[in-house]
Amino acid sequence: MLKKRLKKAALFVPLLFVLGLVGVWLSETGHGIPCIFHVVTGLQCPGCGVTRMLSALLHGDWRGAWESNAAVLTLSPVLAGLVGLSLVRWIRTGSARLPRWADAVTVVCVVLLLLFTVARNLPAFL
Numbered sequence: 001m002l003k004k005r006l007k008k009a010a011l012f013v014p015l016l017f018v019l020g021l022v023g024v025w026l027s028e029t030g031h032g033i034p035c036i037f038h039v040v041t042g043l044q045c046p047g048c049g050v051t052r053m054l055s056a057l058l059h060g061d062w063r064g065a066w067e068s069n070a071a072v073l074t075l076s077p078v079l080a081g082l083v084g085l086s087l088v089r090w091i092r093t094g095s096a097r098l099p100r101w102a103d104a105v106t107v108v109c110v111v112l113l114l115l116f117t118v119a120r121n122l123p124a125f126l
Helices: 002-010 012-029 036-041 050-058 062-068 070-093 100-120
Strands: none
Touching: 002 012, 002 070, 012 050, 050 062, 050 070, 062 070, 070 100
16 A cells, blocks of 8 residues: 555656746746736735745745745745645555644644735835
């Protein structure tokens, strides 16, 4: 069973590689992914600036990444840790269910993203 789950997990490696190539292409060409929420409302969503943030990180520009989207930059290691933990649990046990504390961490991350969204759209931050 473990080998079967490892093989399934390995199927995501090419997908991650392609996503990495797309990220490099977006970074090098200066193209971005338009935000429908921003187009419709004129406000920035929690994800606005993530493409610029990733581009800045690819170029080693931590300040530019912070200015593009500080919340996602700060929360990315936490969210990546949760995804990694879920993947490891799935490979080991067949269940991706996380412990209860992970639910609390996820809720805190969502609340922080919502607060960041409100704050970044206040006139003082524009």
